[in-house]
Amino acid sequence: MLSDGEAAELLSFLTPSTRPDVKAKATEYILGLSASREGCCFLRSKPDMVGALFALTSDPSVAIAKDCYHILINLSADETLHQVLVSAVEVLPVLLKKLLDPDYLFSDQISTILSNLTRHEKTCRTVFKEDVGLDKLVEIFCTEGFNAKAKLHYLGPLLSNLTQLPEARNTLMDKDRCVFQRLLPFTQYQASVVRRGGVVGTLRNCCFDHTHHLWLLSDAVDILPFLLLPLAGPEELTEEENDGLPVDLQYLPEDKKREEDPDIRKMLLEALLLLTATKAGRKALKDKKVYPIMREFHRWETDVHVAAACEKLIQVLIGEEPEPGMENLMEVQIPEDVEKKLKEMDAREQEELENEERRRCEEES
Known part of the structure; x- marks a missing residue:
């Protein structure tokens, strides 16, 4: 892994004013780095580098911007990097705004990043509180050709992940808005298993609320x-x-x-x-x-x-x-003693996973 000096030198290349060929080499190297667990562990401790890469998603070079988005996809697939992305780098406001642009070239990449970030409840809640605009997401999802440059299939898993949250389900099933019904035909959508599965996951999650x-x-x-x-x-x-x-x-x-x-x-x-x-x-x-x-x-x-x-x-x-x-x-009602045992088991398993992740990162650093 890179030394602190090498990391600082690499970071110095990730600026808008750096020569395009040097910038391209740097982002290409980090893309390879982000594809491994060791690389993700390294980048987790370098929020400045992650922030610089995020800034370069607006680079004039399509190839550099695309590499940076692919790096963010890799990082967002690692739950331990979620807080770096949403809190330290603050990616959400920019990503959500760009997603609403029908001419934006990298909306598919943004959909994938947001889908990754919402897999786990804590970050999912952060995304939802960012005023994700669930009605607008459904509208974009259901409008064929909304973005001629992007297929937006990964909005399906994003909707499915968001409906882990009761408040998201309540918004989607608001009887006065007729939003939920727009999703139903996509259970038969043959062009994309990702889109189809996302919708079915959304419908399944909404069925958890027996009051509806x-x-x-x-x-x-x-x-x-x-x-x-x-x-x-x-x-x-x-x-x-x-x-x-x-x-x-x-x-x-x-x-x-x-x-x-x-x-x-x-x-x-x-x-x-x-x-x-x-x-x-x-x-x-x-x-x-x-x-x-x-x-x-x-x-x-x-x-x-x-x-x-x-x-x-x-x-x-x-x-x-x-x-x-x-x-x-x-x-x-689950008996109180049984419920307590189940919660204790969940907590132990979660603690073991976190300890294992910490040990792995310490060994790799």
Whole structure:
């Protein structure tokens, strides 16, 4: 790794006035550095260097700016660098402003950086508090060709990450704004598994809020067909089963294909399972004949983890109703001693991870 003197010399090359060829060599070197854990550990202790690289994302040279963005993507993928990026370098206001520019060349890179930064709750909350403008993000995401120079697929995972937060979910599911409904068609978006998976993750996260279940299942949203259609195949159902299904799932063609990505299939099943947490939700899924779709899906599914998620849902759909007082599965109280043990286990695991990370950085420095 670089000595302090070598690091200072490298930093001196990262200025707007440096000759372009020297600047390019410096950013190219740091790009290689940022691709390794050791390099990220080194850069974590050099916020001035990270700040200089961030400033060079506005360099007149497209190649230099692109290298700097790729460095930031690598750094943002390392959770231990999040505070350097958001607090020391203060990247968020600039990145969010540029993302809203329909002519900006590097909006895909910005989407990826923001998606990385919002994977973990602490930084996710920081991004949301930056006045991320959730309505505006959805508008950009749903407007085809908003930016002719960027595909913006990674806005999908960004939305999914943001909806870890209850306040983000509440904003998205505001009944007076009709924002949530704009996302629904993207469960069938074939051009990008990243975009499709991001939307399904967003819908799944929103299903955690059982107070919105009736609204999600109502005609105002009608979420059920959008969750079921990717899981439905070409198998023939009985006339009675077809007649009970939502119209979009009745008498599907022989060439009907299911969602090909197992992670997305699992998230769709998790969303459906969350909707069965309340008595009204269970009744809605049973009345809409979800079971025959799941029965045929289970016969088709080969991934053991997805099949297990399907089995959980089937058990709820064909099982007996819970005892009185247990109807809302999301409100069932965990015994205090069990909850305490679970929290202690989580804290121990987190401490072990942090200690391991510190040891690794000390060995590498």
